[in-house]
Structures are given as structure tokens and as C-alpha cells.
Amino acid sequence: MKFNRLLSLIAILLSSSFVSNSYAHHSFAMFDKTQELFMSGTVTRWGFNAPHVFLFLETEDGTVWTFEGRAPQSLLMSQENPMTGYTLEPGQSVEVVICPLADGRPGGALGYIHANDIWYRPGHGGCPADSRWEDEWSAAGYASRAEAEAAM
Amino acid sequence: MKNMKKLLSVATLSLTFSANELTAQYAGIAGYVAPARPGIPAAIAPPQNFANSTEHYEYLRELHNGGVIHTHNSIPKWDGLWGRAGNSYNTGRESTIFRNEDGNIVEGMLTPEYEAAFRYRLRQSGLDSSDNGVTVDRLTHCEPAGHPRWSLEPYIREMVNEPHQSWFMNDLGNDTRRIYINQEHQNLEGNHFPQGDSVGFWTEDDQLIVHTVDVWPMDFFRGSPPTSNQFESVEIFWRGTLENGEDRLFLSSTFYDTHMLAKPVSLMYVFERREDLEEFGYRTRYFECSGNQNQYITFDENGNPTTQTRLPGEEGFNDPRGVDPLRTPDLPRDLPGQEKNPIFNDSLF
Numbered sequence: 152m153k154f155n156r157l158l159s160l161i162a163i164l165l166s167s168s169f170v171s172n173s174y175a176h177h178s179f180a181m182f183d184k185t186q187e188l189f190m191s192g193t194v195t196r197w198g199f200n201a202p203h204v205f206l207f208l209e210t211e212d213g214t215v216w217t218f219e220g221r222a223p224q225s226l227l228m229s230q231e232n233p234m235t236g237y238t239l240e241p242g243q244s245v246e247v248v249i250c251p252l253a254d255g256r257p258g259g260a261l262g263y264i265h266a267n268d269i270w271y272r273p274g275h276g277g278c279p280a281d282s283r284w285e286d287e288w289s290a291a292g293y294a295s296r297a298e299a300e301a302a303m
Numbered sequence: 304m305k306n307m308k309k310l311l312s313v314a315t316l317s318l319t320f321s322a323n324e325l326t327a328q329y330a331g332i333a334g335y336v337a338p339a340r341p342g343i344p345a346a347i348a349p350p351q352n353f354a355n356s357t358e359h360y361e362y363l364r365e366l367h368n369g370g371v372i373h374t375h376n377s378i379p380k381w382d383g384l385w386g387r388a389g390n391s392y393n394t395g396r397e398s399t400i401f402r403n404e405d406g407n408i409v410e411g412m413l414t415p416e417y418e419a420a421f422r423y424r425l426r427q428s429g430l431d432s433s434d435n436g437v438t439v440d441r442l443t444h445c446e447p448a449g450h451p452r453w454s455l456e457p458y459i460r461e462m463v464n465e466p467h468q469s470w471f472m473n474d475l476g477n478d479t480r481r482i483y484i485n486q487e488h489q490n491l492e493g494n495h496f497p498q499g500d501s502v503g504f505w506t507e508d509d510q511l512i513v514h515t516v517d518v519w520p521m522d523f524f525r526g527s528p529p530t531s532n533q534f535e536s537v538e539i540f541w542r543g544t545l546e547n548g549e550d551r552l553f554l555s556s557t558f559y560d561t562h563m564l565a566k567p568v569s570l571m572y573v574f575e576r577r578e579d580l581e582e583f584g585y586r587t588r589y590f591e592c593s594g595n596q597n598q599y600i601t602f603d604e605n606g607n608p609t610t611q612t613r614l615p616g617e618e619g620f621n622d623p624r625g626v627d628p629l630r631t632p633d634l635p636r637d638l639p640g641q642e643k644n645p646i647f648n649d650s651l652f
Contacts, residue, residue, distance in 0.1 A: 176442035176475070177598040178525065178610040180429070196649035200623040201591045202445070207615075207651065217614050224458055224474050227585055228386065228577070241649045258614050 176202055176222075179277035182260040183253040187280050187296035189289065192216070194243045199223045199236035204273060206239070206261060208247065217258040218249050220273035232271050239266055246289070250278035265289065329559065330354040334567030335412060337391030337400065346391060346569035347539055347555040353567070356535035356559040360514035363537070367512070370485055370504025373466045379509045381462035381542055384585060385552055388575035392455055392523055400568065401528050406430075413528055417563045421528035427607055430526055438609045440525035443600050445592035447478040449497035449521045451536065454554060454572045456524075459580065461587060462540075462552065469503065469511060477590045482513050495519050495532050511540040531562035550576045594630070595623035615651045625650050 190208070195215055198205040204220040220226070226234040239245065248263040262280025264271040270285045281288070281296060293299040331352055339345040350366075353359040364370065373379075391400070398404040401412055401421065408418060408425075424430075428437045442448065448456050458474040469482040482503045483489075490500055499518035503511055515536045522529055538556045545551055552574040559567050577585075597613040597620060613620045621627070624644040628636060642650075 176445075176592075177440045178428075178438045178443070180438040180609045181598075181611050196624070196647070196651065198624055198649075200595050200644070201588075202595060207649075215615070219612065222458070222475070227583070228459065228580060230579070233583070236646070241647055252612065256614055258612065 179260065179275065181252055181254070182250045182277040184250050184260075184278060186251055187248055187262060187278070187284070188251060188259075189246065189248055189284065189294055190216070191244065191246045194239050194241055194245055196241060197236070197239035199226075199234075203275075204234075204261075206245075206247070206264065206273075208245070214257050216249075218247065218261045219258075219275075219277065220261040221275045226273055229272075232269050234271055234273060238271070239264070248278075248280045248284045250280070328354070328561045329567060332566045334557065334569055335400065336569045337571055340389075340391065342545060343389040343391055343571055343573055344553065346557075346571040348569060349537075349557055349567065355561075356514060356516070356537050356557070359537045359557065359559075360512070363512050364504060367504065367506045370512075371507060372485065373505055375466060378464045378466055379505070379511075379542065381464060381552060383461075384577040384580050384587075385460045385462060385574040386577045386580075387455075387457045387572075388551065389573040390455055391571045399523070399527065400570070401523075411565055412568070414563060414565050417528055417531070424529065425526075428526065429607070429609075437526040438607070439600050440610070441522060442476070442525070443596075443598050443610060445476065445596055447476040447497045448473065449478065450480070450499050450515060450518050450534070451523055451530065451556065451558060452521055453478055453480060453498065454556065459577065459585070459587060460574060464511070472587060474587050475590060476592060482511070488514075488516060490517055497521070499535075509541060513538040513540065528563065530558075531560050533562050534558065534560040552576075591623060594627070595621050597621055622651060 190210060192208040192210040194206065195209050196205070196207040198207070201223055204223050204226060206218045206220065208216045208218065210216060223236070243266065246265040247261065249259040249261055251259040260274060260277030262272075262274045262278040263284055264273055274280060283299070288299045291299070291302070293302065329352070333352055334349060336348040337346040349359055350362065353362065393399055395404050401409055403409060408421060413421060428439055430437055453473050456473060456475050460474070461472045463470045463472075467484050467486075469484065471480040471482070473479070478498070480498050480501060482501045485504055486502050488500050488502055495517045497519050499515040501513050501515040503513035505511055515538070518530070518532070518534045520530055520532050521534070536556055536558050538554060540552065540554050542550070542552050554572040554574070555569065556572065557567055557569040558564065598610055599613070600608055601611050603609045615622070624642065626641045631641065634641065
């Protein structure tokens with residue numbers, strides 16, 4: 152458990168250092184990075200276009216959410232689990248960890264996409280999602296970071 | 304003819320005045336030279352304290368007897384894809400040469416006016432009080448990174464050297480630096496430019512020395528102090544290896560800016576070859592931005608600048624994959640085959 156915490160801390164430090172010079176061309180002020188929400192739904196579009204990729208996800212209640220990730224170039228360049236325009240397809244069921252728009256509209260910044268049995272990290276500084284989502288938090292069924300931390 | 308003479312004499316006067324101003328600014332002032340860090344050599348210090356970038360460049364050009372004349376076969380080849388592999392602008396996880404880890408501005412680097420402007424930017428962009436990052440970025444409206452930010456952006460670069468020009472391309476924003484080899488500066492437009500005007504020469508040991516002038520006011524990255532329209536540089540590019548033998552492109556840049564910098568600043572940027580991406584099939588494409596852009600700068604309830612995003616269905620939303628009626632308003636709306644990205648059937652509307 153201690154080792155897992157150490158790994159989480161290293162991941163947080165690495166993602167923090169990434170924030171300084173990350174693959175984006177705008178600020179992340181519109182996202183609420185203090186919230187991390189776990190959601191599932193159906194892909195309506197995996198938009199692998201510059202300047203940022205966008206995942207459009209329809210949830211069970213029929214809402215179509217708009218989630219922003221890094222520049223497509225940087226997802227192709229990822230040394231771990233690179234993503235392409237074919238990684239996700241319309242109709243595919245996926246799980247995501249996102250940081251929502253602060254003003255409550257149905258959108259946000261991508262932290263994780265769990266698809267094809269892989270935890271992809273397409274996020275930029277708008278959502279430095281906790282690495283514990285990859286195992287213990289998703290397995291426990293937590294809906295948010297706040298819920299996961301309250302249970303610890 | 305008379306008019307041309309008049310024009311030339313005015314231009315000469317204006318150049319002389321400008322040079323005198325610069326001489327007064329930096330004469331005898333030692334610059335900041337970034338020290339070595341693991342994987343990042345120390346920046347190359349100017350061989351003496353120059354008053355301005357032109358003196359610095361001309362000194363080096365004379366030192367190297369005007370530079371080597373290359374042919375297509377003899378020119379150093381830096382083909383392939385290059386990724387960022389470190390720089391000395393960032394001095395720590397959250398610190399830069401201009402701002403300490405504790406958030407304070409580093410003393411003695413900026414002129415009083417630009418230090419005050421940096422403080423203003425930090426306050427306006429929330430960096431002095433928020434851990435949520437900077438609230439605005441000049442690139443939001445799809446400007447190119449430009450000089451000097453081109454050197455810091457974490458995107459792929461391609462470096463093509465030819466005897467009369469070098470083309471250094473950045474995957475971000477179609478941002479290409481053109482270095483005119485063994486030529487003099489030109490500015491037929493009477494403008495400044497995102498990348499300025501760059502000339503250069505090759506040394507006997509395959510270093511490319513580049514002089515850049517006429518640059519827009521830019522930045523080193525979002526949240527950095529602004530550069531001014533007097534920003535100039537002398538840069539030294541070369542291909543080499545680290546102690547462990549790894550292939551690298553090195554860039555040592557000395558920046559002069561009479562408005563911004565209290566003294567010249569020399570920094571090192573390092574790039575690594577990304578053969579893995581070449582094998583993966585990575586291609587540098589046209590960087591779509593303005594037609595796809597859904598972020599915009601606005602003002603919050605306190606009147607401070609901030610950034611917002613448009614969602615599908617909202618006024619002004621740009622759809623990068625469908626048929627944009629404003630792109631081809633001269634065509635029938637239902638003409639088949641006009642979707643820019645037809646591989647997936649994923650129309651939003």
C-alpha cells in the first residue's frame with residue numbers, strides 16, 4: 152500500500168511538472184481541477200483534430216458531454232499507450248475520469264479514458280487525474296475523487 | 304533618385320540612433336548564462352560583453368572568417384523527427400529563470416518596467432494567487448508560438464539544412480523558422496514578424512550561428528514575462544552527443560531585449576531524435592487551429608481576463624469534422640462529399 156502511495160506521489164509530481172510546459176495552447180482556467188468525476192457512456196465522436204482532441208460521450212440519461220484532451224500530436228508521441236484517430240470509434244462503450252467545466256455545462260477536461268482494456272492518459276494540465284483511478288478507485292466504484300478520499 | 308537618397312539617409316540616421324541607444328543599454332554589462340544541469344550543458348557565454356546582438360553576431364562572423372560555404376552534399380544533415388529533451392529556461396518543477404519556486408520574481412533579470420509588467424501579468428492571470436495555472440495564453444487565438452517560444456514548445460520539430468537556407472519546422476501552429484545562410488537581413492515589408500528575420504552562417508566545426516531581429520512582442524511560454532518588439536538573438540545550433548553517447552541537437556541562445564532584459568540572457572535548449580515516432584508513422588501535418596478553435600479569451604465577473612470554451616450547439620462553435628456552412632457558403636448545403644473528415648460517421652448535428 153505504501154509503495155502504491157509512493158507511485159501515486161511520483162505520478163502527481165510528474166503530472167505537475169508536465170503542467171508547466173504542457174501540450175496545449177490555452178489556459179485551463181475553465182476547468183475545475185479540484186473535482187475528478189468517473190463516468191461511463193457511449194462514444195459519439197472521437198475527434199482527433201488539432202489543436203485539441205475532443206471526446207463526445209453520451210451518458211445513460213442521453214446527455215452528450217464534450218471532453219477536451221491534449222493536442223493529437225502529443226497523443227501520437229506518447230511513449231506509453233499512444234492514441235490515434237482509430238483508438239476509439241462511435242458506438243464504443245468507455246469509462247472516463249474528467250475534470251468538469253467550472254460553470255456546470257456538460258463538458259470538461261479528460262484525465263483518463265478506459266477503453267480496450269487500457270487506461271489511456273489523454274489529459275493536459277486541465278485534469279491531472281490521480282493514478283489510483285487505474286486500479287483501486289475504479290475497482291471500488293467511486294464516482295468522484297471526493298468520494299474516494301472520504302472513504303480512505 | 305533624390306527621394307531615394309533622402310530615404311536612405313533617414314534610414315541610416317534611424318539605424319545610428321537605434322544602435323547608440325542599444326550601446327548605452329548593454330555596454331560592459333555581463334549577461335546571465337544558464338549553468339549545466341544533468342542532460343543539459345551550460346549555455347555558451349558570449350566571448351565578451353557585447354552592447355547588442357548585432358555586435359555579438361558580427362564578432363562571431365569575423366572570428367569564423369565569414370563562415371563556411373557548403374554544397375548540398377557537404378551541409379550537415381539533421382534529418383528526422385526531433386522531440387524536446389530539456390532546457391535551462393525551466394529551473395525547477397514550477398520555476399523559471401524569471402520566477403522562483405516560491406513564486407517570487409528573480410531580481411536583476413528584467414528592466415524595472417518589464418518586471419512591473421510581469422507582476423501585472425501574474426496578477427491578471429491569477430498566477431500570483433491561484434494554483435489553477437495561468438488564465439490566459441496568447442496562443443488561444445491560434446497565433447504561432449514564434450520566437451523565442453518556438454524553442455520551448457513540447458512538440459516535434461524537423462530540421463532541414465540546405466546551402467542557402469535552413470528550415471526549422473515546429474509541429475505546433477505551422478511555425479517554421481527560415482534561416483537565410485550567408486545573407487544579410489531583409490525587411491521589404493517594413494514589419495516585424497512572429498519569427499523575425501534570421502540570417503546565419505556555418506562554422507568549420509558544423510555549428511550554425513544565427514542572428515534574428517524584427518520579432519513581434521512574444522513570450523518564452525504562457526505565464527512568462529513578455530518580450531518586446533526589440534527582442535533579438537544570437538543562436539548557436541549543433542548536433543552532438545551526450546556523455547552516454549545519445550544523439551542530440553543542441554541550441555545555445557543569447558537573447559538581447561533593450562525593453563525587457565536588464566542584461567543579455569543565454570539559455571540552452573536540447574532536442575532528441577525520435578526514431579520511434581518515425582517507425583510509428585508519425586507525420587507532421589498542417590496544424591488546424593482557427594477553423595477548429597473553440598476556446599476564447601473573455602473576462603470574469605471581476606473584469607480579469609480568463610479563458611472559456613464553446614460547446615456544440617452554442618453560438619460560434621467550430622466543428623472540425625462536419626460541413627461548416629461558413630467555409631463554403633457558395634455551395635449547396637446538401638452537396639455530398641464535403642465533410643472534411645469522412646472516415647467516421649460521427650456528425651454532431
